[in-house]
Amino acid sequence: MKYIVIGLGNYGGKLAEELTVLGHEVIGVDVREHYVDHLKDKIATAFVLDATDEIALSVLPLKSVDVVIVAIGEDLGASVRVVSLLKKNKVKHIYARAIDDVHKTVLEAFSLDRILTPEKEAARMLVQLLELNASVEPFQIDEEHYIFKFNVPAKLAGYGINELQLEKEFDLKIISLIRGKKAQNCIGISILEREVANEFPEDYIIQPEDALVCYGLYANFMKFWKSIR
Template sequence: MKYLIIGLGNYGGVLAEELTALGHEVVGVDQNELHVDRLKDKMAVSFVIDATDEMALQVLPLKTVDVVIVAIGENFGASIRVVSLLRKYQVKHIYARAVDDVHKTVLEAFSLDRILTPEKDAARMLVQLLELNSEVEPFQIDEEHFVFKFNLPAKLVGYHINELNLEQEFDLKIIALIRGNQVQNCLGVSVLERGVANEFPEDYELTEADGLVCYGLYTKFIQFWKSIR
């Protein structure tokens, strides 16, 4: 794919490098010549221009890229103006970075494909690392709702699924059971095999080899997880 990144500071610069490393074609834009010089060898094309200048913006290949990413964060006014100009020129797919809730709220008015919140996401990832470790795999659905996949904690072994009361106590819906079975492979070695069951009896007795997948609010899952640790 072909990406145009406007703003090559810390965030935009990493985006440009990572997308290039994945084999994508990246066009980089920044008004700071030092930012462009640092990355120009890692991008297909680079421009040193002020993207808030409407005349300057018109030299960019807006119609030939797949996605335009506005990575400007700290300069609120510049970010909003650039997004507004991109909308004026009917750029189809726009992602934009928001550094706080006010910034995000204003960007939402433009009905963008995606609003990026790297600072908030990084903080949440750190909390997940500290609180959940590697025992839980979270998948974000929206700002508040997640799907969580986790191995069964020792405290829950021997419970029946209907005894967990996750939906009643934590508003968490169990959407899959990961059944674990010890089997012998062709060499006679005991190995753990796991299979996903979307339908399961409510009185199924959980074992230490099992896992669960549930859906709900992030804050509610943290409450549940703390209650069983």
């Protein structure tokens, strides 16, 4: 795929490099010459160019790339103007970075393909690493909703699923039960076998090797997880 990355600071520069490593063709753009010099030998093409200038922006192949990513974060005015010019030029797919809620709210008015919030996502990933550990696998649906697969903590073994009251107390919907049982493979080594059950009795008694999959707000799951630690 072909990308244009506008804004080659810490975030945009790394993004351009990583996309190139994956085999994509990347055109990098920044008004600051030293950022362009740093990347010019690492990506397909790099321009020293003021993307807020409509005439300057027009030299870029905006119609022939798959996605234009506006990675400008610190300058709200520049970010919004560049996005506005890209929309004016009828660029089909635009991603843009937002560094705070005000920035995000303004960008939402443009109906972009995606608004990127790397600082918030990085903070959340760190919290997940510190608080959830390897027992939980989160899958993000949107900014606030997740699917969580988690190994049942030992302290919950012996309780019925209905006793957890996930839906009533935390507004978390259980999607699946993953039954676990210890077995031996063909050479006698102990292994854990898993069986997914999308339907199960509400009074099913949780076993130590079981796991659950649930859906709901990130904040609600964190409250639940904190309550059982």
